[in-house]
Each structure stands twice: as structure tokens, then as C-alpha cells.
Amino acid sequence: MSSRMSLRAAIAAALLVVACGASAQSEPAKGTPPPIGINDSVRPALPPDLSDFAAYVDSARKAFGVPGIAVAIVKDGKVVMEQGFGDKSLDPKQPVDAHTLFAIASNTKAFTAAALQQLAEAGKLKMDDRVIDHLPWFRMSDPYVTHEMRIRDLLAHRSGLSLGAGDLLYWPPTSYSTKEVVERLKNVPIKNGFRSGYAYDNILFAVATLVIEQASGQSYADYIRTHLFQPVGMDESLIDKNDIKPGMDVATGYAKENFKNLKPVPPMAWSNDPGAGGIYASVHDLAKWMNVQLAGGALPQKGADGKPKRIFSEDSQRQMWTMLTPIKVGKPPIPELAPIMPNFYGYGESWFLSDYRGRRLAWHTGGWPGFVSRVTLVPEEHLGVVVLTNAESGAAFNAVTYRVLDAYLHPGEKTDWVAVYDKLVKKGEANADDSWAKHQKAREKNPKLDLPQASYAGTFKDPWYGEVIVTNEGGKLRMRFAHTRQLIGTMTPWQHSTFVVKWDDRTLNADAFATYTLDADGKITELRMQPISPLTDFSFDFQDLRLKPLGKDKASDE
DSSP states (O other): OTTTOOTTTTOGGGTTOOSOOOOOBOOOOTTOOOOOOTTSSOOOOOOGGGTTHHHHHHHHHHHHTOSEEEEEEEETTEEEEEEEEEEEEETTEEEOOTTOBEEOGGGGHHHHHHHHHHHHHTTSOOTTSBHHHHOTTOOOSSHHHHHHOBTGGGGTTOSSBOTTTTGGGTTTTBSOOHHHHHHGGGGSOBOSOTTSSOOOOSHHHHHHHHHHHHHHSSOHHHHHIIIIIHHHTOTTOBSSGGGOOTTOOBOOOEEEETTTEEEEOOOOOOTTSHHHHOOEEOHHHHHHHHHHHHTTTEEEEEOTTSSEEESSOHHHHHHHTBOSEEOOOOOOSSGGGGGGOOSSEEEOSSOEEEEETTEEEEEEEEEETTEEEEEEEEGGGTEEEEEEESSSOHHHHHHHHHHHHHHHHSTTOOOOHHHHHHHHHHHHHHHHHHHHHHHHHHSOSSOOBSSOGGGGOEEEEETTTEEEEEEEETTEEEEEETTBTTOEEEEEEEEBTEEEEEESOTTSOOOEEEEEEEOTTSOEEEEEEEESOTTSOTTOOGGGOOBEETTSSTTTTO
């Protein structure tokens, strides 16, 4: 999400759509050949429109402040290119190559969907089973949703949860286990109708992780390694950063400190929600993954019957690429983006589904501190492109992706998508500046606090997250999220009973307003928070917290 693009997600910003879309169903590509191994044939030439591709990628890196980008393109079962551009590390400078591992974040979700479809084919579950059939203790905050939630719903962002709801339970990394994250769902508020609309979430993929483990008898990591990585030949890929060993070819992630200066960020793991975004992979491995997807689940190897081996059936792929949740489509945010606005747009089982230049697309994005990425498939053209980056710029991966798609789908027309997305980024930054200016204008000229500053210290508890502690240290208030090491910051008075929380980790870009509610006697009854900048990642769902002074809501975690 950046100038900070939505890190978990999916920036539907690749399409930037905002008003109503139609439902559509995806059919498998007709006559799709099984994928050809990378070394089985001479690599096809790039289309003429990509003759300047290296210079173009470098222009994207420079425009959006991205140290390194890796790209792979597959066509008709063959790898057309797999290449690194720029640096995987700035200090010391080290080049990116096709084997450099990047955190792919939410592009992991497609592996989770494939795993569940495999287990369905094996008879260990049905996609329309109730979740409580496999996890009897599972609870949402609404009894009807608890009873009716199906395994397929876990993958479709239509649960009724709001955007990013519950993300603070696992990200930034918390001390909660996957089971504890899921158990706390019972207190996460449901703000929308069940199956009535789209709102991207990550937390239900923690539920999907546990369903996979319960049905398979294996850990999520072991299942993915055994049933997906190994048969596909993804020998370089890892489930999370805990598998990274010294000397491995791994990119360093970078984020803009205070939205400005690029700084390295420490590697992170989604150990308590791996099914949402735990995988590290290279474009070399993801080229194989794309070819298997484009081949409807067929592998390069043949079985004893002479037919290609499969990791899943064409019917399973049809289900994954069938729209479950329509997403609204509206006017482009800038006129230059009109050509990419889709006729239909929605979400299937862990894939976005839309169209571009008369072809349907199956695609996804991923975001994580220091890394964002995009995987895009064009089934009818047997075409796929993956773009991995080690900075937080969705503009960069979109500009590169659409240059590749245009070269194959509309040869001879070379749009400078770098310039287009640069204009979009600058508009977003200007809007953020305007938002801050409005806050400053609304602030009183001589702001004062309603209570002595020390009176705002205390321990507060939210029903789904847990404890947040405010301490008075040397005349300054300090806020600490009890289960999240990175969420520690200083509270500066703003006005009345509102403070600005500035996190010590300035690469988070998630400063927030913290506002206390007082009763008629001047006693604190609640503490509420909200992000200050519209550029802040939606996974900082501070606005969903209902923090009560400890002792006022003793049953909140019961």
C-alpha cells in the first residue's frame, strides 16, 4: 500500500475500482498444453515491444524508490524470461537474480486454496462443509455466521468482517499462536452482512490454516512443502522467514521511514497466520507455479498411463477461478487509468478475477513490510507474469505488469505506465497532505488537555486484542501493545483528551490518534484509536479497538 500500499493485500489498487461489478464464472483455458520444464526447450524470444524492458524496469525502480525487482514471464508452457533487476541489498550492494527469495505475502493465499482443493479431492473435506464440522470450537461473534461459515467462505472475503478486521491479532507479529488468533475471532465485530459484499481479510486464512492441519494431520508448512512445493519443483521456496539460513539468496526488504527515506526493515514471519502470507519464493520457482496453474493443475511429469500428473483437477481450478464475491467497479482515479478499468471484477478462491483488453485475468497481489508483489495469469493466452519487489510500491509492480501484458495482448501500443502510476502516487500523497492539513486546521490554537497528563496512564483491555498499556515515564506517556513488540510509541498531547501516538519504529508509517472518553465525573471510560494518515496500511485496524480501563470490563475475554 504505499507510497505505502496495503501490505496485506491486495491492493485492489491494481485495478483501483470502486463501484458495482458483475458476477462471472471462469472456465479453464481450452487446449491448454501441459507445462514444459524450464530446461526442456530453447527459451522463446521476448516480444519486440519488450526489447527495452530492462531500461523500463529500471525506470520503474527509480521512479518509485525500489532497490530490486525480479520478473518472470511464461507463455505456452515455456519460460520466456526470469531475471533480476537492481539490488537485493543496498548495504552491501548485491544484485537481484532469478533465484533471489522475496516474501510473497498474500500471494500465499493461492497455495492455501490449492491445498484445500487437494484435500477435497482426497475426500478429507468438502469445500462446502461447515467450518465447525472440522473445528467444533470455532466461533465468530454472530451465532448465525458461526453456524453457516463454510470452508469456501474462508477464501472469499465475504464473511461480514470489515476491511482488515482482526489483523492486529497476528500482525505486526504477536505472541498469539494460530489457535489463539482464531479463538479470539469470537470477539471481533462483524459490521457487514454475511456474504453480502467484499471486504479483504487475512484472519480467516488462519482458520483455513487450521482446517488444513486438522484434515491432513500435518502442519501447514509440511503440507505445503510435501503436496505443492515438491511436485511443482519449487525447490527454493520457504514457508516463512524462520526457514531462512545464513548465506541464502534472500532479498532485504525496504520501507520509507516517515513516508520519506528508504530504510531496511527486519525480516518478519507470519508464524501465527501462515496461510495468509507466509511464503518466501523466487521468480524461478513461481514461473513453475504459474505454468502449473495455466495448465489446469497438470505437471510436466507423466504418470504410468502416459497422462500428465496433477496437483489438482481442472474442476478444482474451475472452482478456484469462479467468482464468489463481486467487487464494485467505478471511475478511474485518474483519466490515464481508464484502459485498465475492468468490465467485471471479483474474487474467487484466493484469486482476483477481472478482464483486460478482452481477456480474463486471474491475479493476486501481496504486501508485507519491505516487500510487495503481483502474480497475473491470462488463461486464454497461456500467459503469466510475476513481479517481486523489495520495497512497498504497488505502483512499481503494476507498471511492470501492464507493460508485459500490453506487449502480448496489444502489440505496438507502448503505454508509459511508470508515468501513469507516478501521477497516481503523487495524487495519493497530495490527498494525504490535505488530510493532515485538515486535522491541523481543526485543532484549537492553544490546545489543553482535559485532565492532568499523568491521569491518562493505565492498562486498557479490548475484547479481541487484549491489553494495551499506557505508562507515565519521565513526564511522557508511552503506549505498549502487550502482545506486539513493534507497537511501542510516545503519546504527544493533541487537544482535549486526544493524543498523537508516534511509534518508535518509524518504518511502520502507522501513527494514530488516541482519544479518551470521559464520563460526567471526569473519569476515563474508554480509549479509542484511529490511523492518522490515509496511506497507513489497513492491517493497522486501530479503529476496531474498544479499549476499556482494566477492571471495567472484566468479562471481555470470557
